[in-house]
Amino acid sequence: MFIRRAKEIVQSNDTIEVLYKNEPIWIEHVYSETETAYIRSLNNDKRMEVPILDLVENENI
Incomplete structure (x- = not known):
């Protein structure tokens, strides 16, 4: 993923599924x-x- 897209996801009102090592996470x-x-495992x-x-x-999805 690129920085620009990660920032878009953080600012989005939508729920966008993101994975880290095949596990769902939330970008904080x-x-x-x-x-x-900085992410949180769901x-x-x-x-981390x-x-x-x-x-x-x-x-x-």
């Missing part, structure tokens, strides 16, 4: 300067900072 914040995102509520390039938008 995007850090442009480090090209990372499976176990774990929070990960590279934005490792996030995948699920477009098959």
Whole structure:
């Protein structure tokens, strides 16, 4: 995923499914300067900072 799209998802009123390592996550914040995102796992509520390039938008919904 690119930074621009991650920011669009964070600002969107829609629910957009995003995956990190094939697990559904919620993007809580995007850090442009480090090209990372602070995310929360929807499976176990774990929070972490990960590279934005490792996030995948699920477009098959």
